[in-house]
Amino acid sequence: MNSSLVFLIVFGVVILAVILIYNGIISRANAAQRAWANVITQERQKNKIIPHLQTITDQYQQFESGVQEKIAALRSALGGLSSEKMDTAKLAEVESATRNLVQGMHIAVENYPELKANELFGKLMREIAEQQENIGAAIRIFNQNVEAFNNGIEMFPHSLVNSLLNKKSTLHTFNDSEAEAGFDYKPNF
Amino acid sequence: MDKASPSSENKQLATFLQSLRTQIYHAKTREDLRHVLHTVRSFGRPLCYNNTSYWLGFSMGILLGLLAILYAYWYPSSVSAPWLIGAGGLTSVIFAVLIYMRRSKVSDLSDALFKQDVYLDNNWQSVPYHGKKLAAQLSRQFSEFKRGNHSREIEWLVKGTYQGTDHQFDYHAYHFHYVDQRQVTSTIRDSKGNVRVTTRTVYDHFHRYGLYLPFRFARNIAITNSWFGGFFSSSYKPASVEFNRKFKVSASDELSAAKFLKPAVVVEIEDLGKALSGLNLEFNAASELCISFEQNICQWQRQHGLDEPDAFLQEIEGDQKLATLQKTLERIHTLMRHSDNNF
Structure with missing residues (x-):
């Protein structure tokens, strides 16, 4: 076979591989971006429950005093989230505000057992629990996609294509620092 | 006290096994099953037939066959020797089958009792069905049952109930067997160099398992790992x-x-897919879900039997809930x- 033809075939294969790797990096970056937007969408679902919480606080005056501040804190934290910018610190703030609110509601139930019998309160607690499960799942999907993206730009020969063409940096996975603080073990990476 | 003769012992055991069969068949609670095992314990002797006469018959058959072989060796022209060898062989085979049948009677009863326990622990009920007709009916409800171009049959079916924290639902668990038929053409060249083309029909057997149930919160969606055809017009990627x-x-x-x-x-579906290979979830227009996969998650295996009632009772007392199900x-x-x- 003509040596120039062999060269052309090899060159064609290399170009094709570079195109595939380049597009792969773009698609994984977009998947991570979409997963992030998904996390934010799930977080914003919390706005749905705030009016119901207001109804409850109107019914139980004493309940209002402790929980009202926490609702305001959650609302403000939700306002700081952006689906464009992957800010895991802001996400941690929302998660912390949610945890405080749920904790406040549990304390309120202990102090005012009649709340337990309130149908709306029961539905609200169920909705909050499901929302938290969905947020947990959305974060898991985001972290999975970030891992796939990071692998896609750090492994050879993807790293070569990325450094020459895509020029993307690794993304940070979401870590819950409050939950992490409960462990003595700290991974050394 | 006089010792009972083997034949009366065997008769007594046969009657006892028959009454056990009736009790197992009618058992509705675990208490009923426990009662069966207590009855076995109070029988006073192991649930084994006295097969002395059968073993004797088996040995006689073997002996007759061996003697006939020796006779044939010394008198090769003998006409009766082959008949005697055949008669000896046949006699021993008949007695071996009779011994085997007696032994399996107890084993079959142990299987039946354990099956009842599994059904009770998993909240299952037997339902009458016709395998081929049901497969045809299900193929009108779910695309999953349109597999197989030669034959389709439901080989096992049970109805169960699940009680969760928020919802309770009835479901059917099934074993679906389907057969694909294909033509294989091969070219054969003989010693003279002539080429001959032959076509033969090959039947590939497949088994899939699953559950179908009412699912009123979703319709017209298919999530498939084992893809075999078009379901709906739009596609979606989460x-x-x-x-x-x-x-x-x-x-x-x-x-x-x-x-x-x-x-x-x-x-949840990602995790389900890790546990079950070839997983498909199909929500049809009537808001019913068919979840299908390759593993048989409704399989059970007993460790003990009626021949060791104490160990069997302990096994029955345990929970036979099928973990993957x-x-x-x-x-x-x-x-x-x-x-x-x-x-």
């Missing part, structure tokens, strides 16, 4: 790269798929929980 690598989603409209596939549902039902319940409306 945000998870891992999910999209394993599953294809098709739906009558993209919006209903997007609404159903919340993040918690996506990760329970986990799958729990995950279906999670899908329901995330698809319903709390307000």
Whole structure:
């Protein structure tokens, strides 16, 4: 076979591989971006429950005093989230505000057992629990996609294509620092 | 006290086994099964037939055969020797089969009793069905049962109930056997160099397992790992790269798929796919779900039998809930929980 033809075939294969790797990096970056937007969408679902919480606080005056501040804190934290910018610190703030609110509601139930019998309160607690499960799942999907993206730009020969063409940096996975603080073990990476 | 003769002992055992069979058949609670085992214990002797006469018959058959072989060796021209060898062989085979049948009687009863226990622990009921007719009926409800171009049959079916924290549902668990028929053409060249083309029919047998149940929170959506044909016109991809690598989603409209596939549902199906290979979830137009896969999650195996009643009783006292089935039902319940409306 003509040596120039062999060269052309090899060159064609290399170009094709570079195109595939380049597009792969773009698609994984977009998947991570979409997963992030998904996390934010799930977080914003919390706005749905705030009016119901207001109804409850109107019914139980004493309940209002402790929980009202926490609702305001959650609302403000939700306002700081952006689906464009992957800010895991802001996400941690929302998660912390949610945890405080749920904790406040549990304390309120202990102090005012009649709340337990309130149908709306029961539905609200169920909705909050499901929302938290969905947020947990959305974060898991985001972290999975970030891992796939990071692998896609750090492994050879993807790293070569990325450094020459895509020029993307690794993304940070979401870590819950409050939950992490409960462990003595700290991974050394 | 006089010792009973082997034949009367065997007669007594046969009557006892018959009464046990009736009791097992009518057992409705674990207490009934416990009662059966207490009855076995009070029988006073092991549930084994006295096979002395059968063993004697078996040995006589062997002896007759051996003597006939020796006779044939010394008198090769003998006409009766082959007949004697045949008679000896046949006699021993008949007695061996009789011994085997007697032994399996106790084993079959142990199987029946354990099966009742498994059914009770898993909240199952037997339902009457005709395998081929049911497969045909299900093929009108779910595409899953359109597999197989030669034959389709439901080989096992049971009805169960699951009680979750938020929802209770009835389900059917099944074993589906289907056969694909194909023509294989091969070319044979003989010693003279002539080429001959032959065509033969090959039948490939496949087995799939699954559950079908009412699922009123979703319709016209198919999530498939084991893809075998078109389900609905629109396709949808959720945000998870891992999910999209394993599953294809098709739906009558993209919006209903997007609404159903919340993040918690996506990760639940991802985890379900790790436990069950070839997983398909099909929500039909009548809001029914068929979840199908390659593993038989409704399999059980007993460790002891009626020949050791104490150990068997202990086994029956244990929980025979099928772990993978329970986990799958729990995950279906999670899908329901995330698809319903709390307000």
